[in-house]
Each structure stands twice: as C-alpha cells, then as structure tokens.
Amino acid sequence: MINRVVLVGRLTRDPDLRYTNSGTSVASFTVAVDRNFTNQQGNREADFINCVVWGKSAENFANFTHKGSLVGIEGRIQTRSYENQQGNRVYVTEVVTENFSLLESKAESDRYRAQHGGSASSAPRQQSQSSFGGNPYGAPTNNQGSYQQDNAYGNGNNDAMQDPFAGNGSKTDISEDDLPF
Amino acid sequence: MINRVVLVGRLTRDPDLRYTNSGTSVASFTVAVDRNFTNQQGNREADFINCVVWGKSAENFANFTHKGSLVGIEGRIQTRSYENQQGNRVYVTEVVTENFSLLESKAESDRYRAQHGGSASSAPRQQSQSSFGGNPYGAPTNNQGSYQQDNAYGNGNNDAMQDPFAGNGSKTDISEDDLPF
Amino acid sequence: MINRVVLVGRLTRDPDLRYTNSGTSVASFTVAVDRNFTNQQGNREADFINCVVWGKSAENFANFTHKGSLVGIEGRIQTRSYENQQGNRVYVTEVVTENFSLLESKAESDRYRAQHGGSASSAPRQQSQSSFGGNPYGAPTNNQGSYQQDNAYGNGNNDAMQDPFAGNGSKTDISEDDLPF
C-alpha cells in the first residue's frame, strides 16, 4: 500500500496557520503547479492542490513561506469527509505534507517581499490567532508533544473525521534553532 | 514544476468506462490505499482516491481490473471545477493515470472472479455504453488517434474545464495484441 | 532538495540481514523491476536495484520476505564510496528504504514457500550471524534505540563514509506484535 506525492510549485496565498483544541499547529495552503502542456487555446493551465502540514513543521512552513514562494512538497494524498452547516457531506482530497523544502534563496524571497511589502523572514509574520469552527480538518488528539511527521507507522492525522479547529489562538514563538533547514 | 503521484491499492469497484463526444475512452475508478497507521480506536483507515485514465489505456484498464484488484498507479494530481445542476461550482481533485501495473497474478485474479462471479479476463467485461451528460471530466478534443499518455510535453487532459461525456456509446473490441503488459 | 524513490518489484534473492558494531540491524536486498518496454530483440529487461533498510524494519523485512517476494519500496537514493582491498575507491548508488509494503497475501507467500521449501512466515528464517568487515555500508553510530526511519530531519544513515559491519552476530527474536503491518 503506497501513497506518495511529490509537488514543486508556488503558493497561491500566504499559508494559514491555525491550532487545534489540543494546541497542535496546522498550516493549510495551496500549491499551484503549472502543467507541462498547453490547452487548446495555447494557454498553460495549472493545478491548484490543497495541502496541510502539522505540528512544528506547520509553524516553520508558515513563517518561512508566503504567497508566491516556490516550494517542494513530499507527502501523501488524504481523503476525508465532513458534514457542512447545511447538513451535506463534503468530500475533501488534499495532500498531507510530510517533508518540504524551500526552493528559493533568501535573496529571491526578499526581492519578492520588497515588491509585495511583506515582513522579512527574520521577523516572521504573525500567525493567525482567530478561533474558528467551520474548518473540517481532522486534528490528531494524541498530541502532547508526541506528534511525529514522517515516521513510518503513524503519519499524519490520526483522526480524520473529527472536528478540528476550535482555535485556542495560542501564540508560538519559534527561534532559528528550531528550523529544519 | 513537478506533480507526481504513485499509488498502490485496491479498486473499490469495477472501473467505469465511458466515451467522450469525440470517441475518446476514459475510465474512472477509485483506489483504496490503507494508511500505514491506525486511528485512536486502533482501526486502520484508508484513503479513497479518485482516478481517471484516458485513451487505449482506459480500455485496457477496464478490461483487466475489477473491484478488489491490486493496482499500481503513476500519474499526477489534477484539479478542475464544473457547474452542477444546481448552479454551484464543484471542485474536483483526482489522479490522472499516466501508467499503471497489475500487481496480481492471473491466478489470483481468477480466484477472485470465481468467488465473485465476474467474467474471465479472456472475456472482458462489457464496457458501459450509456451516454451521460452530468459527469464533469474534461475531455481532450484533439483526439483523432493522437492522444498520448505519458509523453513529456502534452500529458493528460488538454481541456480540463470543458463538458465531457456526451457518451456516444461506441463499442470497443480490443484484442490481446493491444495490451501493454 | 527532494530525493524520492518508489519501487514495486520482486526480490532477486533472500534479503541479507547483518548487524553493525553497535548492534544496529541492516538488511540489504535487490529488487528486480521489469521495464515496461522491450528491447530490440523483443525481450523485456529489468533493472536490478540495490536497497538497504535499517533498524527494526530491517528485521521485519528480512523475516517476511524472501527470494521472489513482491514488495513496494519507498525511500531515497544514497550515494557513497569506500576504499576496496585493492586500494581503489568504489562508488555505490543504492536505495535507502524508509517504508515498505508486502504486496502478496500470506496465501501467495505460503504457496511460494511450499514450492520452494522455505520456512513459514510464523517461523522466520534464521538471520545471518556471521561477522564481516568488507562491506562498506556506513552505519549510524547514534543508535542506542534511537534509530528513526522516516523522521523528517534525520533519515537513514548518518555516517555514510564510515566502516560498518563488524557483525556481532546477535540474534533477534521478534514477535508478531512488533510488526508494522
């Protein structure tokens, strides 16, 4: 049973960092990957692939990427469903990120920020703190610091169907030392 | 720009073979991939990943797999959207198959068919011939024999947003000679 | 920086399980993957890809596979070099397995063993215990139980150039409970 995805593309917006009830971080973002062929009108389309990343990696990801960032993503396809406010079942397909890499130099990234007026990477953007309940990401509930990405026998989201984000709005304050790159 | 998926799993049902207006074959199917970890209740869940395969490969796929078949899939994630009958935009994420392999011996497959009463692989199941209009797969329209899977510069579906299946119901009659395996 | 490999193929021989000086298990094996095209003589060739797997997974792998087993392998390409007995530098390219799956039912596997006279999977083959020094796999040396496959920031072999196998010949005696599948 194999489920492996590799993407290289650009973020369509700043990643959205949230917290589960139990305090686990989760960032969601969309990667635009240009197709390597053109359509009948001669235009190159793109696929817009929804992704999530959990735990410490979520914080790193959110603090060091922004709209337009070129990223490499390794992970797996996850499907899940939830009931929306109208009582309909909604089916979701997304990529659970198990590893990522930043494919732009800091110079390039700064050049981007200069043009777009974002904060510098040494002063990471304030992450979202608002609570919210409508988002259907299933949150791991066994998460007293033990969350493990990329371990062979317990990747990702252990409870795909549970309600997730009740957003306690706790701030993180990560330092350079914590970075995986 | 990289967009690569590899799956190994089992079909949740017989593949559904259809035809576009212009006569291109397309098979759709769902692969169940067991997760390699268990949830909090100690159960192993699975991801149910929607896939399509185009052209001659669609016919091969439909004729040599069935519910329960163990298959390997290589492809890319495609996102597209369409308007449903209620006028709402529906977003779809699926895997466009560029290569597949059958991971069961004919013996295994026959054993399955014996237990489930399906047709033998030497007498391929009759493919679906009914027309239908509600299915939102974008069909390639430049498909006078020129459809190419897995070619570097024009993979997959060249017109992701167009209406697809008006199902002309033409029969295919493929022979053993045409098989890629 | 991405380095991702997925293989599905058959073992060309029983996996070879050894131990490093510090007692870490490592299994090496070769996966034959048939090409999906034929050569000019009309024959289908195969690629024979050398792989290693470390730690507990090595023991599981060795005990539940054998010559001919159909396996799925996820990992990364590793390159390393060592000096051989003639004083020449030898370059090695191999796949470091981070995750694997057995793609045959126990029934299939038993059928194979019945025909080939191997031991049953409930009575795992005795692993190799002989010491040996000529094999150039770099062994992790921080391995007091802390070896981690598939963790995001410290996969695999942490000391790729060091001498490895002085084979202490310690026996393992794993039980069903330890299995990742």
Next chain:
Amino acid sequence: MINRVVLVGRLTRDPDLRYTNSGTSVASFTVAVDRNFTNQQGNREADFINCVVWGKSAENFANFTHKGSLVGIEGRIQTRSYENQQGNRVYVTEVVTENFSLLESKAESDRYRAQHGGSASSAPRQQSQSSFGGNPYGAPTNNQGSYQQDNAYGNGNNDAMQDPFAGNGSKTDISEDDLPF
C-alpha cells in the same frame, strides 16, 4: 512494476552532451541533493546522483542548464553493466530522466552566468563534439527520429548493454520554438 524517481538539486558541473553512432543526443550530468539531516560531525552531506537524458530533451537540458543550476528531475532508476578496458564488468546505477524542470528564473540563471562568464541562454553553449568510445551508455538504435521519452511502453534506452558513443560530432541548432517550457 513501478520505478519512479523525483529529484530536486543542483548540477555539480555543466551537463555533457554527446551523440550516439546513429546521431541520438544524450546528455549526462550529476545532481547534488543535500540530505535533510546532518552527520555526526554536524555537517550536511549530499548525494551525488548520476543522470542521463536522451533525444531532444538532452539538447534542451544541455543548453539551458549549467554547473549550479537548480533542477527538478523525474525519471526511473536504470541499472546496466559494461566491460571496461581491463576486462572487468562494471555495474552502473543511474537515473534516466523522463521529464525535467528548471527551477530558477532566467534572472537567477543570468546572474550566475554574469558572474561565471558563461554564454547567455539565448546563445546556447556549444555542445561537445569530440568522439569518444569509452563511455558505456547503451544507445537506442531504433532512433530515426522516433525516440520517445515518457511514452508508457517504450521509455529510455532500448539497448542497455550495447556500446554507445562513437560520437559523430554533428552539430545541433535548436531554436526557441522547440523548447518544452
């Protein structure tokens, strides 16, 4: 039977473009992929992965990359062997590129060239024209323009064991129109 590789890394040198007896282009290059963990001395090592690319793609690749270029590579692992001049069998493991992407902007690339005195991408570097016989790449011999990368049933090198490069030194003169990106 699946054999899939994705790499993102930097070229360790300019790609080496050669020609087979029958005039097929082939470029060889090495991709350095930094590991995402450090060794015991706290240093980050890299894997140096040998790759080839055939046909028109070889020419594109050679003309638009150089030492240091950040590239994405999709392909498969190929193993082959040849007899060297001392009469010993040499085993080779390399990645056959089926698709690639340039992950640096033209600006970045030009910046590099400005600093290193290379030719501009609009005036592609003169490819190697010298003949040579010692290189053991097996050359496809059915290559009267019919060479196909990335087609499902006949990828890559159809004659993996034959002597390859007798280098006829024919010049190519590709134009912008031919580029796949």
Next chain:
DNA sequence: TTTT
C-alpha cells in the same frame, strides 16, 4: 571527481 562533486552543487548552493
């Protein structure tokens, strides 16, 4: 024999 290795890249930033």
Next chain:
DNA sequence: TTTT
C-alpha cells in the same frame, strides 16, 4: 551475481 539477478525476480515472476
């Protein structure tokens, strides 16, 4: 040195 290779597997079904």
